[in-house]
Amino acid sequence: MLYPSSRTDLIVSLGTGTIPDADVAEGAHTARPRKAPFRIQDLIWEKSRDKQVRQAFAHHPEYHRLDHEMDRDYALDDVSQMPKLLDRVEADDSLTEPIDRVARCAFASLFHFELSGMPFRRNGKYLGVGFILCSIPRVDPAFKSLFTRLAAERAQLYVNGQPISCTWNNGRHRDKNGNFCRRIQYETGEQISITLCMSGTSAPGSHISGLPSAIVVLASAQGLNAYFGTSDHRKRKRIADDDVRTPKKKCLIGGFQA
Numbered sequence: 582m583l584y585p586s587s588r589t590d591l592i593v594s595l596g597t598g599t600i601p602d603a604d605v606a607e608g609a610h611t612a613r614p615r616k617a618p619f620r621i622q623d624l625i626w627e628k629s630r631d632k633q634v635r636q637a638f639a640h641h642p643e644y645h646r647l648d649h650e651m652d653r654d655y656a657l658d659d660v661s662q663m664p665k666l667l668d669r670v671e672a673d674d675s676l677t678e679p680i681d682r683v684a685r686c687a688f689a690s691l692f693h694f695e696l697s698g699m700p701f702r703r704n705g706k707y708l709g710v711g712f713i714l715c716s717i718p719r720v721d722p723a724f725k726s727l728f729t730r731l732a733a734e735r736a737q738l739y740v741n742g743q744p745i746s747c748t749w750n751n752g753r754h755r756d757k758n759g760n761f762c763r764r765i766q767y768e769t770g771e772q773i774s775i776t777l778c779m780s781g782t783s784a785p786g787s788h789i790s791g792l793p794s795a796i797v798v799l800a801s802a803q804g805l806n807a808y809f810g811t812s813d814h815r816k817r818k819r820i821a822d823d824d825v826r827t828p829k830k831k832c833l834i835g836g837f838q839a
Contacts, residue, residue: 590689590791591686593645596647598650599651643686643788645683647676647683685779688779691727692713694712694773695711696710696803699800706770707771713761729750736749738778740765741769771797772793774792775792776792
């Protein structure tokens with residue numbers, strides 16, 4: 582999910598499998614001469630591509646790499662080995678936690694936050710009202726499955742690290758169309774953070790889509806700082822905005838200057 586800007590919530594990189602360095606070296610020497618150069622070329626290409634992906638996205642807070650360590654090298658065109666590879670990946674316990682972490686981030690990315698109006702500032706903090714919304718509408722069959730899962734997992738929402746009450750499996754937090762809509766009043770500094778924490782995980786959990794973000798950025802993305810009555814929604818400069826006054830045009834009446 583991408584809300585309210587083009588910032589990506591999470592990145593999942595799927596590897597084709599890694600081979601222990603010792604096994605790679607041994608395989609290169611024991612392979613038939615005509616195939617060894619191609620095997621080494623494929624290995625170099627895979628390693629360089631993986632390095633480029635890591636360098637490009639390693640700075641992202643929700644970058645996840647899923648890769649399986651194989652017992653030996655398998656030819657990509659050997660389809661007879663595919664069932665064995667599938668069984669090995671499904672039995673790889675080391676992938677359980679990374680996959681669960683990706684799933685938690687994916688759940689959180691289904692929700693986003695909208696301001697109900699332009700916030701006001703007092704004592705260095707922003708105050709206002711907003712709504713936590715879900716991108717899946719009530720009419721979607723996935724809606725019931727999602728909220729049944731959240732209720733079963735006793736999922737918890739946090740605003741700036743503080744828990745807020747939320748019921749998932751009844752109509753308390755719904756709008757007139759039955760869509761999820763959790764109203765909150767916030768008092769925060771320059772930015773706001775809302776996270777979703779699933780059962781069995783430590784707070785504060787995973788960020789919902791588009792957060793954390795500065796309040797002014799959210800207001801700008803929603804167009805709350807636009808001014809009505811202008812074609813470009815920009816405020817026109819008034820004389821009082823600066824010390825420069827535009828002189829009035831002079832007109833001639835009967836040949837005399839008025």
